[in-house]
Amino acid sequence: xxxxxxxxxxxxxxxxxxxxxxxxxxxxxxxxxxxxxxxxxxxxxxxxxxxxxxxxxxxxxxxxxxxxxxxxxxxxxxxxxxxxxxxxxxxxxxxxxxxxxxxxxxxxxxxxxxxxxxxxxxxxxxxxxxxxxxxxxxxxxxxxxxxxxxxxxxxxxxxxxxxxxxxxxxxxxxxxxxxxxxxxxxxxxxxxxxxxxxxxxxxxxxxxxxxxxxxxxxxxxxxxxxxx
Amino acid sequence: xxxxxxxxxxxxxxxxxxxxxxxxxxxxxxxxxxxxxxxxxxxxxxxxxxxxxxxxxxxxxxxxxxxxxxxxxxxxxxxxxxxxxxxxxxxxxxxxxxxxxxxxxxxxxxxxxxxxxxxxxxxxxxxxxxxxxxxxxxxxxxxxxxxxxxxxxxxxxxxxxxxxxxxxxxxxxxxxxxxxxxxxxxxxxxxxxxxxxxxxxxxxxxxxxxxxxxxxxxxxxxxxxxxx
Numbered sequence: 001x002x003x004x005x006x007x008x009x010x011x012x013x014x015x016x017x018x019x020x021x022x023x024x025x026x027x028x029x030x031x032x033x034x035x036x037x038x039x040x041x042x043x044x045x046x047x048x049x050x051x052x053x054x055x056x057x058x059x060x061x062x063x064x065x066x067x068x069x070x071x072x073x074x075x076x077x078x079x080x081x082x083x084x085x086x087x088x089x090x091x092x093x094x095x096x097x098x099x100x101x102x103x104x105x106x107x108x109x110x111x112x113x114x115x116x117x118x119x120x121x122x123x124x125x126x127x128x129x130x131x132x133x134x135x136x137x138x139x140x141x142x143x144x145x146x147x148x149x150x151x152x153x154x155x156x157x158x159x160x161x162x163x164x165x166x167x168x169x170x171x172x173x174x175x176x177x178x179x180x181x182x183x184x185x186x187x188x189x190x191x192x193x194x195x196x197x198x199x200x201x202x203x204x205x206x207x208x209x210x211x212x213x214x215x216x217x218x219x220x221x222x223x224x225x226x227x228x
Numbered sequence: 229x230x231x232x233x234x235x236x237x238x239x240x241x242x243x244x245x246x247x248x249x250x251x252x253x254x255x256x257x258x259x260x261x262x263x264x265x266x267x268x269x270x271x272x273x274x275x276x277x278x279x280x281x282x283x284x285x286x287x288x289x290x291x292x293x294x295x296x297x298x299x300x301x302x303x304x305x306x307x308x309x310x311x312x313x314x315x316x317x318x319x320x321x322x323x324x325x326x327x328x329x330x331x332x333x334x335x336x337x338x339x340x341x342x343x344x345x346x347x348x349x350x351x352x353x354x355x356x357x358x359x360x361x362x363x364x365x366x367x368x369x370x371x372x373x374x375x376x377x378x379x380x381x382x383x384x385x386x387x388x389x390x391x392x393x394x395x396x397x398x399x400x401x402x403x404x405x406x407x408x409x410x411x412x413x414x415x416x417x418x419x420x421x422x423x424x425x426x427x428x429x430x431x432x433x434x435x436x437x438x439x440x441x442x443x444x445x446x447x448x449x450x451x452x453x454x455x456x
Binding site for chain 2: 035038039042043045046051052054055058059061062064065066068069072082083086087090
């Protein structure tokens with residue numbers, strides 16, 4: 001499917017794109033996402049309450065760069081420059097991160113866990129529609145389980161000790177999701193051919209997809225000890 | 229030599245330490261150095277004038293974390309916790325970096341190149357006195373040549389276009405070296421047994437070592453297009 005030429009129509013605008021271009025878009029947004037995740041986890045590491053936690057988060061940040069390198073190498077194989085592939089997604093991803101800058105260590109962990117969780121669930125669904133080797137690549141550059149366990153343990157312990165904190169972090173998680181949805185819409189508006197990869201079965205499929213993402217999100221909040 | 233028990237006397241204070249402890253100190257300071265280099269290169273990447281340079285510097289930052297991991301694994305083999313091994317060196321390395329925070333992209337590159345260059349020359353000399361596997365490990369975690377070529381090309385081009393900049397960056401490099409020497413003295417004061425690794429032949433050897441480091445530093449400045 002992803003190498004055939006299709007002519008999707010999004011919001012009434014006819015597009016003539018090949019699936020290869022949509023795959024390059026997907027790898028481009030993933031590449032920039034990895035670069036930004038590296039940057040954010042690195043900044044979060046500086047908020048760590050001690051050297052042990054700082055080192056642990058720094059290692060997770062560095063893992064994002066390994067993902068970036070793999071995606072950039074695959075783009076090069078496809079004859080696409082990684083920087084060119086990333087550029088269209090810089091404004092919307094930067095806007096999301098600028099509007100959701102964590103004020104402390106726990107907000108950083110909630111943001112990484114909640115944001116990465118939704119993104120991973122989403123890309124896992126997209127991967128199902130891809131041909132190899134891109135399917136495996138996308139699955140392999142999803143976020144590290146280590147980070148999820150680390151974030152859950154840290155946030156849960158803090159929230160159990162302080163119910164007021166649970167309310168504050170719960171609100172924070174809701175704001176993150178709202179901002180992420182806004183920016184995801186801008187990504188799709190900038191690159192409508194991505195929709196073709198996301199849900200080839202059309203809008204009905206999209207609604208079901210959003211339902212699955214919402215369920216996963218609620219489960220993650222509950223694991224953190226937060227209400228959805 | 230590094231596994232025998234020696235009783236060095238530094239500044240007249242008799243010490244009873246094993247060479248293994250000095251090796252753990254060395255790996256500790258290298259580990260924290262790698263963690264801080266990761267952090268600084270990551271922050272420098274944010275100053276990059278474009279996405280291509282930002283991605284390049286981010287990759288070099290991530291390479292530091294790979295070094296950190298190798299050093300931490302070796303410390304674990306020696307039965308030493310990496311965080312414990314790093315702690316003594318946090319104040320002096322942090323003081324160096326706090327007092328030399330680059331104000332722009334080029335200052336960041338000069339700092340990384342000049343500072344890493346001296347540190348690498350120094351650790352290369354230390355490695356010659358170590359037994360395996362630590363000798364190879366220390367040599368392998370020296371900074372990436374990619375970073376040196378990248379920094380030289382960027383700074384040289386900027387300096388050739390603007391001689392005033394050459395003066396400013398030359399002054400900056402002198403300040404970096406002065407701060408580095410101050411902090412290196414504090415490191416040795418905090419961990420005098422490190423001297424045993426650095427120059428087993430005593431103070432005469434130390435003077436020759438400082439001479440060699442100075443020569444290397446002057447060569448690097450000249451490659452950057454700066455006067456020493």
